[in-house]
């Protein structure tokens with residue numbers, strides 16, 4: 226593993242590009258923000274909003290895909306209160322037990338900004354069957370939910386004839402992934418690593434039918450061509466820490482009064498359901514880094530911590546898996562802990578990990594030894 230010279234991201238992150246001096250594309254994307262003409266970008270957003278704003282009362286101007294998190298709070302504020310649009314909020318709420326903060330935040334976003342929220346509560350039986358399959362086969366337990374988060378707003382946009390759809394940041398461009406060119410259009414988002422499709426013949430079996438996957442399939446191309454999904458991060462300087470500070474001032478709750486997570490050092494990102502966190506943690510056995518690397522890298526890019534402080538955080542947290550998350554995940558799917566760790570073990574990548582004399586998987590080339 227090679228690590229970015231500026232942040233703590235390794236080159237094992239899928240699709241990430243390192244330049245000739247060893248700086249990752251996410252660090253370069255952050256630097257690029259200082260050179261971007263944001264006034265010009267804002268004018269472009271004005272033009273888009275003017276095109277889709279329907280001034281006559283009783284119609285929606287845009288859809289905002291929300292989770293209820295800090296970024297959703299900022300997005301809804303921006304379109305409703307700065308761009309004066311009338312947004313319809315759309316979310317996918319998985320069947321895991323929610324945290325109190327997660328429940329509160331989804332209510333808060335509707336009450337604070339005064340918006341309707343359409344929520345898809347996926348088929349619980351299908352969710353369990355599909356999760357087990359994608360967990361055991363690909364190490365992607367929440368693929369079903371992640372896919373629906375991207376596809377469901379497209380169906381609602383089509384159904385209610387609301388072509389403008391707002392997403393937060395372009396994850397692939399902002400944090401490193403296949404998309405290296407900055408673009409406002411979120412049309413390619415369906416192919417980013419998190420939500421890209423899985424061939425259905427690999428999923429279908431006695432417990433999973435094609436009807437369980439109806440919303441996973443985006444509308445047909447003719448419909449997609451008429452929609453305009455965009456990233457707010459293209460038009461407005463995006464900073465997830467600033468979004469958190471904004472959201473907190475507007476009623477958003479973090480986990481500080483509820484739960485100290487073992488796997489990371491922040492308490493405000495992906496806080497809706499403990500069980501969901503097994504999915505992002507699985508990056509660790511597969512690619513040798515997880516949430517602490519992601520957040521330490523962001524904080525270094527934002528100038529909040531030094532690279533040495535980031536390395537200490539990675540060393541302390543990245544290998545840890547949160548026990549409440551494990552328990553709620555296993556309870557939901559009916560795994561014993563033995564089953565769970567047996568499956569997890571099969572995902573460790575032998576090229577980057579080895580077992581120490583205690584039988585623990587350890588990185589062959591951790592950043593603190595570089």
Ligand SMILES: [Zn+2]
Pocket residue numbers: 229230231232233234248249250251252253522
């Ligand atoms: Zn970097």
